Amino acid sequence: MSPNVTLIVISGVLVACGVALLLERTLTRVLMGVILLGNGINILFLVASGRPGLAPFVKNGDPEDLSDPLPQAMVLTAIVITLGMVAFILALAYRSWQIDGHDEVQDDVEDRRIVRRAELDETSASYDDDTTETHDEDEEARP
């Protein structure tokens, strides 16, 4: 089987753009990224199906002339699944916009807590409290 170079290039470009968008903070861009990534991988299945030929099942030709139906069946399934996921992300983005007025993916709660503690120069939350008093004095000493 000799692969179709055009399809491979298209797939590569789509996946690259998809990954770049996936790294964005805004959920709508992530959504676009997922769509592009999904389509790029779907095209990979077209490469997998090899040389295009007659429609299978419909035409009764020499099996050599028919195109491989299996990747097409798989790609159809993948398209449907991607569609469902895209709809769900869209709903998430909308909900996020409803709640916060934007759809940016926020940092982990723990990360934010650690950043805040670092700014205040506090000890960790799991630090045992034997030294509570000195710790409090430190707090007061700071303006």
Add this chain to the structure above:
Amino acid sequence: MTPEWARILLPLPVVLPLFAAGLTLALARRPRAQRTISVSALSIVVAAAVTMLVLTDRGSGTYSVDVGGWPSRLGIPLVADRLSTLMLVVSSIVTLAVLVYSLAQGVADGEEGTPVSIYHPTYLVLSAGVSNAFLSGDLFNLYVGFEILLAASYILLTLGGTKARVRAGTTYVVVSLLSSMVFLSAIALIYMATGTVNMAELSVRLAEIDPDVRLVLHLLLLVGFGIKAAVFPLSAWLPDSYPTAPAPVTAVFAGLLTKVGVYAIIRTETLLFPGGEANTLLLWVSLATMVVGILGAVAQSDIKRLLSFTLVSHIGYMVFGIALGSAAGLSGAVFYVAHHITVQTTLFLVTGLVERHSGSTSLDALGSLAKKAPLLAILFFVPAMNLAGIPPFSGFLGKLGLLQAGVDDGSWLAYVLVAGGVVTSLLTLYAIAKVWNRAFWQEPQTEDHSGIGGLATATEVGTRTPVGMVAPTAALVVVGVAITFIAGPLFGISDRAAQDLRNRTPYTSTVLHDRVPEVNR
């Protein structure tokens, strides 16, 4: 010889929950009917799974069914062998227990504006997806199984659409989608290289292709499954997203979803790529998963987050067993999966009870629980010691099996891993003891615990805990303890499962050669 009626059992764990999901969706206005349908559907699945385990272990070993009556090699086979049926039994018992728990808690009854009618169908679809992933004998069907359970999990995680859940859900959804994309591209490339996605046929054909191409395919699959199983460099999403969900949802996710990833890794390493090219890599990865995970747990001050980190850490034990590649290692890994599903789920359920009792899961806010709620303390103490690996509990037996397999291996790296495993076990004990001391033993510290976005707690303080929530939790605690008593037979099953996995012929010959039954043992 597998009796003819056994063939009907095989698709049941997938078809029945899906059918029940449709039915509960149609009966959205009738909560009582919904409850009856989902509980009975999952009970039947438990019965079917146990029957299948007995059949595969006592009877003919592996057997398979071609779905839809397509001839072998054209259709999608569902395969039951010792590994998949054992996983199925444990997962279905846990799913059923968590369902009963959540019914009593009223997650399904519209707490905080949750869409009532959605919970049951989604939960059943999740169960169908997990079963499909365990039973699938076809790589693409495995992908579909993953997508079924992931789609259901997205909905369960963001149930109610509160601010914290939408935030956590976003990370989870995007990361899971990425892992699915990696898996999907791996399938496309595997089809290009071999012309099939039937796992039994792949085990033959993958051996014939160029080793470099094979390594690429192998690593692609491992990355995809590694994200789902939360193996260390790919695990950062888990402790962030799980704790915000409702307690029963976290419990079932923690028990099952990562283990489906582990199961897929076991299949990849034994059936598809038995050469063990990635074993050294996996050993290092498992070491990092164990140590980094447990260090994360030690630093936490919220029980749910702490448990999420121990979950990541203990995935390392299973990967350790798989990476050893020996029969003893695989057997230990299989046993550990069965033990860990039960114990981790139980701990999250108990945490849900704690949250209901005291209105928080933060260690800063909790205290004196052993005096205030002695039953709760016992329910926490037993699975916690089990997780930490204190004899005579099953956690100890599982770890012992794995460490012994590591010592048998004898390489210096295996010894490093054994040391890492012991240290992780001790640190688990330390983390668990910290929870016990601060939440159950000491007086509450009345400091402010209003850190940024402290995990949202919806329940009112002091509400009476319904018996329906305590009973399934207690039942799972008992199952966890019972694993100690049936450890002999269970290790017997996992040993035979590991032998089957290493031989590979039971699986391939069953699926490919018209399912000739194996000779009775």
